[in-house]
Amino acid sequence: MTLKLYVDSLHGSPYAMSVFVTLKEKGLPFELETIDLEAGHNLAQPYRDLALTARVPALVHDGFVLTESSAISEYLDEVFPAPEYHAVYPRNSQRRAQARQIQAWLRSDLMPIRAERSTMSVFYGQATGPLSAEARAAADKLIRAADRLVDGPNLFTRWCIADTDLALMLNRLIMNGDEVPQKLKDYAAGQWQRDPVQSWLKLLKTQN
Amino acid sequence: MTLKLYVDSLHGSPYAMSVFVTLKEKGLPFELETIDLEAGHNLAQPYRDLALTARVPALVHDGFVLTESSAISEYLDEVFPAPEYHAVYPRNSQRRAQARQIQAWLRSDLMPIRAERSTMSVFYGQATGPLSAEARAAADKLIRAADRLVDGPNLFTRWCIADTDLALMLNRLIMNGDEVPQKLKDYAAGQWQRDPVQSWLKLLKTQN
Ligand SMILES: [Ca+2]
Ligand SMILES: [Ca+2]
Ligand SMILES: [Ca+2]
Ligand SMILES: [Ca+2]
Numbered sequence: 583m584t585l586k587l588y589v590d591s592l593h594g595s596p597y598a599m600s601v602f603v604t605l606k607e608k609g610l611p612f613e614l615e616t617i618d619l620e621a622g623h624n625l626a627q628p629y630r631d632l633a634l635t636a637r638v639p640a641l642v643h644d645g646f647v648l649t650e651s652s653a654i655s656e657y658l659d660e661v662f663p664a665p666e667y668h669a670v671y672p673r674n675s676q677r678r679a680q681a682r683q684i685q686a687w688l689r690s691d692l693m694p695i696r697a698e699r700s701t702m703s704v705f706y707g708q709a710t711g712p713l714s715a716e717a718r719a720a721a722d723k724l725i726r727a728a729d730r731l732v733d734g735p736n737l738f739t740r741w742c743i744a745d746t747d748l749a750l751m752l753n754r755l756i757m758n759g760d761e762v763p764q765k766l767k768d769y770a771a772g773q774w775q776r777d778p779v780q781s782w783l784k785l786l787k788t789q790n
Numbered sequence: 791m792t793l794k795l796y797v798d799s800l801h802g803s804p805y806a807m808s809v810f811v812t813l814k815e816k817g818l819p820f821e822l823e824t825i826d827l828e829a830g831h832n833l834a835q836p837y838r839d840l841a842l843t844a845r846v847p848a849l850v851h852d853g854f855v856l857t858e859s860s861a862i863s864e865y866l867d868e869v870f871p872a873p874e875y876h877a878v879y880p881r882n883s884q885r886r887a888q889a890r891q892i893q894a895w896l897r898s899d900l901m902p903i904r905a906e907r908s909t910m911s912v913f914y915g916q917a918t919g920p921l922s923a924e925a926r927a928a929a930d931k932l933i934r935a936a937d938r939l940v941d942g943p944n945l946f947t948r949w950c951i952a953d954t955d956l957a958l959m960l961n962r963l964i965m966n967g968d969e970v971p972q973k974l975k976d977y978a979a980g981q982w983q984r985d986p987v988q989s990w991l992k993l994l995k996t997q998n
Contacts, residue, residue: 634891634935634939635895635899635935637895637899646884648887648891649891649895650895651894652894653887653888653890653891653893653894654887656886656890657884657886657887657890660886661883675868676854679856679861679862679868680856680861682858682860682861682864682865683843683861685861686858686860686861686894686897687845687858689894689898690898691843691845723844730842731842
């Protein structure tokens with residue numbers, strides 16, 4: 583069995599991190615390959631032919647190629663299921679639905695936060711300016727939703743991959759000094775301390 | 791058992807249509823409720839408190855509220871499974887992963903197509919101008935991916951909800967007269983003829 587994960591060479595993709603965390607949480611051995619997005623290597627051969635969407639991350643599992651981080655994590659959770667491997671989605675249908683809701687939402691909304699609080703500021707401390715009115719509104723929306731969801735160290739009884747995704751989105755604000763309630767700061771800080779996230783952050787330092 | 795689906799009052803959300811199609815394909819009875827996005831009713835009470843993301847669609851199943859169309863369709867496929875109900879995702883793990891990949895991609899990429907070829911032009915024939923260079927590049931990307939995926943009436947052996955989503959994205963181009971290969975035109979036209987899609991289009995005419 584072989585698993586290969588393609589990530590961007592700056593390790594700036596939050597979605598690449600998400601799949602990296604899934605693989606690490608499951609304890610699966612995998613090879614890491616980098617694609618230089620700045621040089622447009624994702625849009626050129628051979629990556630363009632390999633990856634349907636020409637985006638990172640992409641997973642190759644014994645020749646089966648898959649893009650889109652949420653689809654990849656779902657796939658890994660099905661093919662390498664609990665109890666042999668650590669589950670990355672809740673077992674209960676409603677909780678699992680809520681985890682998927684959060685993942686889908688974070689990938690398709692809150693664009694002004696993603697633009698003005700890039701992962702370069704989260705991972706590398708790149709400087710940012712004050713939030714625009716649109717980004718402030720998006721931040722308010724994120725905080726309102728997160729405040730409804732969070733009441734402890736994890737969203738649900740056990741950790742799931744939506745926790746990592748939500749913590750990263752909150753950290754776009756927190757690590758830039760934007761106002762975030764303490765409860766959410768504690769939640770994000772706790773998620774950030776998990777070994778797989780720390781492995782990702784360590785990778786940033788060694789590879790760049 | 792009660793199911794209620796919230797959609798936008800113009801019925802312009804492709805994601806609302808997607809869940810509507812899932813419910814119809816499964817033959818589930820449901821109540822349809824409209825939210826006036828133009829008046830900002832999604833951002834106001836009571837919808838804002840009901841729906842975590844303040845977006846449409848939202849599903850309420852016996853008091854359980856869920857947003858994000860892909861999460862809703864997955865939930866419905868789990869709670870109302872085959873063979874009693876028509877499956878909306880493939881049974882095979884790799885095919886199911888590919889369906890999820892397509893859904894996630896169509897919801898998070900190809901933004902210039904979505905902006906310049908809105909569903910208003912698909913559903914209501916609203917006039918559009920020529921594609922910008924960015925939208926043309928996104929169209930090329932869409933067509934290249936769709937050309938790899940499509941080789942018959944459905945993406946996989948049987949219809950799945952990703953077929954409806956992909957057909958809608960292709961129809962943004964096709965119905966505006968943009969160049970699309972005949973194979974993909976045939977595929978989209980076939981998908982458009984399915985009863986649930988036709989029910990949605992009929993709804994547009996009666997309610998607006
Ligand atoms: Ca580089
Ligand atoms: Ca909780
Ligand atoms: Ca209206
Ligand atoms: Ca096929």
